[in-house]
Amino acid sequence: MFKKSELITVILFCFIIASLAIAFVVLPDREFSDQENRNLEQAPELNGENFFSGKFATQTNVYFSDQFPLRDIFVKIKSGVELAFQKGENNGVLYSKDQLAVKDFNAYRSRIHITEDTDRIYLDSVSAQLDSVNKLADNLTVPLVTVIPPRTVDIADSSFAYDRPDGDKVFDIMAETLSEKTGYLPTLQLLRPIYENGDYVYYRTDHHWTTEGAYIMYQEIMKQLGKGDKIIDRNEFEIEYIENFSGTTAARANFPFYKKDTIEIWHLPDDDEYEITADGESLDGFYNRDFIEKSDKYSLFLDGTHDTTVIKKKGETDRKTLLIAKDSFANCLIPFLAREYDIVALNLATNTFVSAFANTYEADAVLIVFNTENVITTGHLGNLR
């Protein structure tokens, strides 16, 4: 005979396996995970070739975990248990009460698996890229401003016990290498004290700066371009709050408990007076409100990533033109600059002949906005001409 508890064990075990297996078969596959903000693996195709190469087995494994019933809850349970171990991170994302941040892998020197002097190679690559910016500055006949936004882990250093020896070295190199002509603005030194003061300059759950952070940099850029007197005072904006924003960093970590973010849209009465075209198609204003309901809320700024975005003010033809070579950090900054300049914004990853574009678009000034993570990992900055 058996004990009652043994029977319950058997029933529970079989119930868990059976119910989840059946749910897996019955429930329709999802294309996209809102919580993790990424596409999910679809059922792999079975044929002789991928079966015998083992590819089918590998893909099926990913398919199983991506389409598993209650996936969103399970990933939270896992990161909750990891936190309970007091590890302070999950999936490479650091956790503190008020801030999440993707770990700086270079501080661990583990990104590149080679035996030589890894640190020097990575810093040399940054220096080489910065030299391209110097050369661009020499070739341009118009003023240049360079903004390289830090990563959250740089700005929010004080929020974590995480030890980053020489963590700021890459910013020292920027300050040393970039010539005066590049108009380099030391973003880390400007924003970190403001963050430490408790102001909301970077999102807690996303890798971007907030509209507040972008506004501070807008002021600095205007000053650098000699337009300090044209800065719009913050009191003139009417701020709209978009609650419940959970960004890319949170999506990677899946922590069960964290404060969500609020996206601020800083409105001015003349918001509707701009003509915006992105890759040839006309946009309905600076802010695409469709994204407010989606998980990818940051894309509401200028409709997310586009190759070329052109902004003009209706009925005004004598405004100066600012050419911006950028990544997504610029998207929430551009609405500020557009009040003063006609804007041509190019995705820097795909448009590196900036001096040629400056001529084509008859730009009066050029601005580079390309964040530190991209500098370290992509090398695109080094292709600037």
Added chain:
Amino acid sequence: MVFSSLIFIFAYLSVTLAVYYISPLKWRNLVLFVVSLAFYGWGEPKYIALMLVSILVAYIFGFFIEKYRETSKTKAKIFLTISLILNLSALLFFKYYNFFAVNIGFSVIENLTLPVGISFYTFQIMSYSIDLYRGEVPLAKKFVPFGTYVTLFPQLIAGPIVRYKDVCDQMEERKETVSKFASGANRFIIGLSKKLILGDSAAAVVEMLERGGEFEPSVIGSWVLMICYTFHIYFDFSGYSDMAIGLGRMFGFEFVENFNYPYVAKSITDFWRRWHITLSTWFREYIYIPLGGNRVGKLRGFFNLATVWFLTGFWHGADWNYILWGVYFWIFLVIEKAFLGKFLKKVPFIAHIYSLLIVGFGWIIFFYSDLNMILDTAKHLFAIDTKFASSGILYTVLRLLPFLIICALGSTPLPKKAFDKLVDKFPQLQNAIPIGSALLFIVCIAYMVDNSFSPFLYYIF
């Protein structure tokens, strides 16, 4: 397919359990045989034929061995030898050909991959042939039960190495009961947690420290690496054995235990009685004792021991570091036999620390196939030309401290003892076991769903 995957538990195991328990009793072995072949074929479709041939060889030669066993010892011996050679040649070829080719100077065969589980199932098949020759097991007359014994999926790819004589009765007749199933399910979940929650996390730390150490070695970093690898290999492998034993019970089998808290050992001799028990048993039964064991001269005894430990090392992998690893243990076993053993008995605490250090450094030999890396790590561990702490390492150590403490406690019998004591005191706790086990299962599922890192170590043997 590994046990700690969603596809195993929710696709394979769910269907297998259902089909098995719906089938009439006499078909159940056939069901197990077929599903085990499917289990093997999923990850290794190419080599399924190789395994079947090995089984067939031992099965057919079994009849010859049986026929001549009583009448002509020589003929029986010849058939046994042919059978063993045929079986071993597959293992030798796939596992060791390239190693010998490199060291002798022959041309290497590219893309020669090791068939999963071959080291394990070859040994199981051999145990049958040898024991049959010795007259210790009856002839396997029916093919399906014998094929099922070899391919039985719980123990097919990573042990325990189940000898035919331990399970031949169960192949023909076993009883599936609620109690067995319940204890099997609990055992499976415990093994799953050991591997996923502790083993894999320790492995992730090892990988991080290995890369960090390559750039900036430090004393602390090397020690933590050694400790984490020690935990990784234990929770990974013993977790896998727990899962195998648990799965076996769900189908009515009782396999022998493979681990007995090896990290509480108080000597290396003791350690090897507690670590991968079925492998040590196999080598003792089929190599050491036939060689004469220790009932021979002192010199011959050392030689016998050396042979066993050379082979044990070499069994783990076709590389010099594995041989070195085996010989390393042979040295300590000889020293303990000669004089150290008696001394260690008097100082249990020191003996425990000594054993952990020797075993831990053994894992470093096991870990690095590059002999220079082993020497370098030895230098780092003993602070020779190495700085004490590298940048960032203290953060790592502090944040991992709770995890490491849990690992340390988890490698001792303390948690089980404490739990048993509690149940003794409060018998109603019995009723909490199903709930606790279900919750742990759910946590394991969560780890599999969000799984970015899960190597399985013994899978390559």
